[in-house]
Amino acid sequence: MPTVPDWVKQLKPAGPQGSELLEQERAKSKVNTSALSTFLHTKAGLERKHKILAILQQEKVFDKSQNYFAGRVDRFETALARAKKLRQLYVKHGWTNDDKQCANELISEPGPYGLHESMFLITLQGQGNAEQHKRFLEPAQEYKYIGCYAQTELGHGSNVRGLETTATWNPEDKTFTIHSPTLTSSKWWIGSLGRTANFAVVMAQLYLGGKPYGPHPFVVQIRDLKTHQPLENIAIGDIGPKFGYNTMDNGYLLFNKVKVPHISMLARFSSIDPKTNKYIRPSSPSLIYGTLTWVRSTIVLQSGGVLARGVTIATRYCSVRRQFQDRDAQSPETAENQVINYTMVQIRLLPLLATCFALHFTGRGMMALYEANQRKLAADAGKGAQSGNRGAGPEETNSSSDLLADLHATSCGLKSLASYTAVEGLEMCRRACGGHGYSNFSGIGTWFADYLPTATWEGDNYMLTQQVARYLLKSARSVLKGNEPTNDTQSILSNFLARQDQGAAFDVLTKDEDIVEAFAWRSSFLTFEALKHRDEQKRSWNSLLVDFYRLSRAHSQYMVVKNFYETLQSPAISSELDPPTLDVMHKLFRLYALHTLEQEASEFYTSSAVTVRQIQLARTNSVMKLLEDIRPHAIRLVDSWDFPDWQLDSSLGRSDGKVYEDMFYRASELNPLNNITVDPYPDSPVLFREKEAQKAKL
Amino acid sequence: MPTVPDWVKQLKPAGPQGSELLEQERAKSKVNTSALSTFLHTKAGLERKHKILAILQQEKVFDKSQNYFAGRVDRFETALARAKKLRQLYVKHGWTNDDKQCANELISEPGPYGLHESMFLITLQGQGNAEQHKRFLEPAQEYKYIGCYAQTELGHGSNVRGLETTATWNPEDKTFTIHSPTLTSSKWWIGSLGRTANFAVVMAQLYLGGKPYGPHPFVVQIRDLKTHQPLENIAIGDIGPKFGYNTMDNGYLLFNKVKVPHISMLARFSSIDPKTNKYIRPSSPSLIYGTLTWVRSTIVLQSGGVLARGVTIATRYCSVRRQFQDRDAQSPETAENQVINYTMVQIRLLPLLATCFALHFTGRGMMALYEANQRKLAADAGKGAQSGNRGAGPEETNSSSDLLADLHATSCGLKSLASYTAVEGLEMCRRACGGHGYSNFSGIGTWFADYLPTATWEGDNYMLTQQVARYLLKSARSVLKGNEPTNDTQSILSNFLARQDQGAAFDVLTKDEDIVEAFAWRSSFLTFEALKHRDEQKRSWNSLLVDFYRLSRAHSQYMVVKNFYETLQSPAISSELDPPTLDVMHKLFRLYALHTLEQEASEFYTSSAVTVRQIQLARTNSVMKLLEDIRPHAIRLVDSWDFPDWQLDSSLGRSDGKVYEDMFYRASELNPLNNITVDPYPDSPVLFREKEAQKAKL
Structure with missing residues (x-):
């Protein structure tokens, strides 16, 4: 990074300083900030936040200083490194889920384990039976399986009944064939799928004896547990950059007649009896x-x-x-x-x-x-x-x-x-x-x-x-x-x-x-x-x-x-x-x-x-x-909302009012674009060759 | 880029196809698209667009396929390369300014020559006298000087009267001293300044004999014409990433008592008489x-x-x-x-x-x-x-x-x-x-x-x-x-x-x-x-x-x-x-x-x-x-608005209705995130070492 000249470093904003103005603001109101904070967040909530914040700030991987500069691939890799570290901290400190949620809010970016930790685990827990809990949920809780929840398709968002992916019951070998018949049936927008997950809960239209039974959830392994390559006849990828949410690998997923065993269909509410090949109706969908x-x-x-x-x-x-x-x-x-x-x-x-x-x-x-x-x-x-x-x-x-x-x-x-x-x-x-x-x-x-x-x-x-x-x-x-x-x-x-x-x-x-x-x-x-x-x-x-x-x-x-x-x-x-x-x-x-x-x-x-x-x-x-x-x-x-500066990550919102100092610091000392020297003339190449620059200086 | 399996390439969207639907839409209305286009854009305007479009599409530098993926530094470098090529095409084809404007609209991204070609040239033209035209405008028109328009400051946006940068007349040697007295006086948001410009029109408060005369424009060289390094006692840089406009190098600029000659003050409307050291009042500000x-x-x-x-x-x-x-x-x-x-x-x-x-x-x-x-x-x-x-x-x-x-x-x-x-x-x-x-x-x-x-x-x-x-x-x-x-x-x-x-x-x-x-x-x-x-x-x-x-x-x-x-x-x-x-x-x-x-x-x-x-x-x-x-x-x-697909650069807005094919193509074949293979487990490093992946495959 080019060094900022000393004469610049000595400059101050024109007065009155932001810090003075915010002090004056705080002095002229009798609102009890601390009591109001407690009313909003509870005492326990506030204590938790400050405890977790101290832990996060000690870990280099959570340093936010390059967040606004990094490109998509770097941001994603950093987000995955953060997700891993968070999991390690969770184990190390014996965190509760509230602690983890609090850490996520402080970090304030979607992470690649996001859908594993929410929809994948919740669906396995809520819709799997005891056998499926043992087979899928337990390794998932230990992060041996990393999952996602694959419902939305390229051609189908809100309308779940319109999903095109099929799961056809094969009575002869007691398996399901998961299939993507069209391009629009590609699973799409699936969080944590693009690069991270090796398992997916796949919502597919169940077919039994040629008859449709509507969408049902299936647990499917999608990547090799060692090489992390997609399994045969499965195509997976990240769906590309978005307006936001770029630390998350929203992905696509297609199946070319992939067979999965009977246990794959989550069976707590409805299932197929492998002996009779009959459909067993859902028992309590209101949950x-x-x-x-x-x-x-x-x-x-x-x-x-x-x-x-x-x-x-x-x-x-x-x-x-x-x-x-x-x-x-x-x-x-x-x-x-x-x-x-x-x-x-x-x-x-x-x-x-x-x-x-x-x-x-x-x-x-x-x-x-x-x-x-x-x-x-x-x-x-x-x-x-x-x-x-x-x-x-x-x-x-x-x-x-x-x-x-x-x-x-x-x-x-x-x-x-x-x-x-x-x-x-x-x-x-x-x-x-x-x-x-x-x-x-x-x-x-x-x-x-x-x-x-x-x-x-x-x-x-x-x-x-x-x-x-x-x-x-x-x-x-x-x-x-x-x-x-x-x-x-x-x-x-x-x-x-x-x-x-x-x-x-x-x-x-x-x-x-x-x-x-x-x-x-x-x-x-x-x-x-x-x-x-x-x-x-x-x-x-x-x-x-x-x-x-x-x-x-x-x-x-x-x-x-x-x-x-x-x-x-x-x-x-x-x-x-x-x-x-x-x-x-x-x-x-x-x-x-x-x-x-x-x-x-x-x-x-x-x-x-x-x-x-x-x-x-x-x-x-x-x-x-x-x-x-x-x-x-x-x-x-x-x-009284009590956002730590570390959480806000904002020059303008600094609680000490040092708005301009922070803007300038980030622009002049953290900004990688300032590392390049261009040649500005229309008939030359874009980048100035550093050697020539040196030579010209001498 | 990982190859997309053949069975995926053969898939089509579920019917009816987007192309059929748009055809049906076009068939059921009698609105005369072509006449309405002409009414909106004129015949000459439409012809110009299609002529320029053909030229741009032949140049590799204008290929848009990585626009949505590239990070800030890459996007800026590409934008500068495009600006240079545009200037070359302008000279080669003898374009008018309307032609250039049309090309910019088709490319649809702000470019690093943007402020040179608008505010810098316009201000020199409109506010400079004949001598200044020869001294500054002519080399600027030949792109020997690349300029920007430095008005806004870190602490001052809309209120021009509040600007802090000063230009003090020195009667002894007939110069002005340009100075940034505070951090908030740093010029800020100045387009084309961060990396590109070597000249700037600087709006500064004129002081003469200790008296303020309000903001006036000064032409100042800011970077060396050969090394492109900031001149002594001048600090320059890009202000960092923004919500959009990231192909533009909005910059900051500070002066530590920099002396510039009498000719620097743009003198068409007001000036200083170097003989009497008197201020000459503006003649026609209504322009x-x-x-x-x-x-x-x-x-x-x-x-x-x-x-x-x-x-x-x-x-x-x-x-x-x-x-x-x-x-x-x-x-x-x-x-x-x-x-x-x-x-x-x-x-x-x-x-x-x-x-x-x-x-x-x-x-x-x-x-x-x-x-x-x-x-x-x-x-x-x-x-x-x-x-x-x-x-x-x-x-x-x-x-x-x-x-x-x-x-x-x-x-x-x-x-x-x-x-x-x-x-x-x-x-x-x-x-x-x-x-x-x-x-x-x-x-x-x-x-x-x-x-x-x-x-x-x-x-x-x-x-x-x-x-x-x-x-x-x-x-x-x-x-x-x-x-x-x-x-x-x-x-x-x-x-x-x-x-x-x-x-x-x-x-x-x-x-x-x-x-x-x-x-x-x-x-x-x-x-x-x-x-x-x-x-x-x-x-x-x-x-x-x-x-x-x-x-x-x-x-x-x-x-x-x-x-x-x-x-x-x-x-x-x-x-x-x-x-x-x-x-x-x-x-x-x-x-x-x-x-x-x-x-x-x-x-x-x-x-x-x-x-x-x-x-x-x-x-x-x-x-x-x-x-x-x-x-x-x-x-x-x-x-009837007649946007070429190349201009829209949108999967969803394709005029042929091939929405899903285009979404899938961009995600699966253009997306650099799909080049990395991660290790998904919490206790391993983020990136999968390729050798091990190969070994495990064998």
């Missing part, structure tokens, strides 16, 4: 239904923290960065203004800051509901239909559990809303950083790019909204029939029906509970509108997809507002936070709710939940006043 | 003001084509991709549905398709106005104030030309709206491609990432809106005083004032001209609201920034709707397009306008431009019907 709900709830919970990283970076940088004078300033010589003082910056960042808390509390509420329903779920197992894996299942489900159905639908809608909110919010944060947001050193761009697939996986965010609409329509039909409400969704629909004629008069500007009711009202209004279109006007499902999307969004926003509101009412928060901190939390609730209400104004008018005048006041008075009130606490509020 | 307007108009014009690339790719892929059956289909065995048949996909893509045309026609209208005003501008030169470069200039400008002021304000607002619309639209297109949109082979992600800075440069998109608001407030004050309107903006404000009391009754659902009037009404309403806040209620400028942003957006949307409408009324379009094609264009106009109206519903209600019922009907009837009507023409409409 899978439950798992999907759990995964989606996790996404909701994480979305708050995902967004909070971007908000932390942008809020700190906007407090350090100064541009222009206030236009109404009396003297033209006034110092430049901190960017965060401009209302145009506040309106972009502070509602997002409120959103981080809103999503976090909503995710927490979902997880609590999920836990509470686990027993009920197990009891109900076997009664529901296996529809969780499907993009658009039947309009009427047969599930006997209203709570489960409610949780499932809610998790679909919230997953869609929460992940898009995080995606769009991160990009908003990047832009709020101005030009420097575009540098990789901002730490937002790569984080955004790696998070982006969350909007597509575990149910495409647009597809999922159909499930919410289907559930709401079903609930509305039940309420219309006069059935007694059995859950919150039915209650708000029923309440709307009862009050519909007399109209709503919600005092959203002063009463918190009225805000929640206004969101419920709008969601209910849209539900009955959609029902009218579908049941009375008999409009096609396809023609209503846009309405369903809006409906799902409205209902999910109601859930978020409600969860935030309920968290503020909880005894836990009052006992953990002091009044000044609670007061700011309450303002964040109002900012999230009123800003959302104003953004979605037209649905609130149309449903008569509020008046045009109320919306105007919410915008010009309430929201603007809340921005002003929350502004002094912004830095302490982002501090 | 700069005009240049900025021109650059912004270009951005508006290009934004349509920028977005059209994404829309082309997504529309083609959504016509080839099939997922799920229609829910209302009678038989469960029905073949999977083309994704573009789902209304949820149509509502995302087709309004964007309409937007491409809307922005293109608006940009064209702006350019025409600009050309028409050029003479007037030159005549007015010298009267206006030098405020074009500033993020927030004076609220009242002294420009004597209402047309110029109108054009300037309009270009600010439209640049902001158009570039964000393109940015957000491209991301929407990427998502509409589902999971595969995330692959680099989609061709959208990298295009999006490279385009993104357009939202920040040439005026930050948020900052710019203040200029629009300032202009509208000024116009409103003039109208309120009873002055006769002298341009369209004043006319619509005056019209609003006259009709305000009797109210509006626009028939937006059936009359095109009423749609335009409704947009004008909303913009005028917001203008007078903002004026009331500022002038009557005396609210602070800062507290109104959010209102100003909305106002700018509203006014710019009015401009776009108006330009689209006027294009449809023009004799040119009626003579060039046949009635079926014109009919589809008219539907695209209505789709753009009514979809925008519905998206911005609350401002239309609040201003009483339309009723709640009209908005509901616009959404549920008009827009949904337009989607259905335009759907069959989607492929022909995107074809």
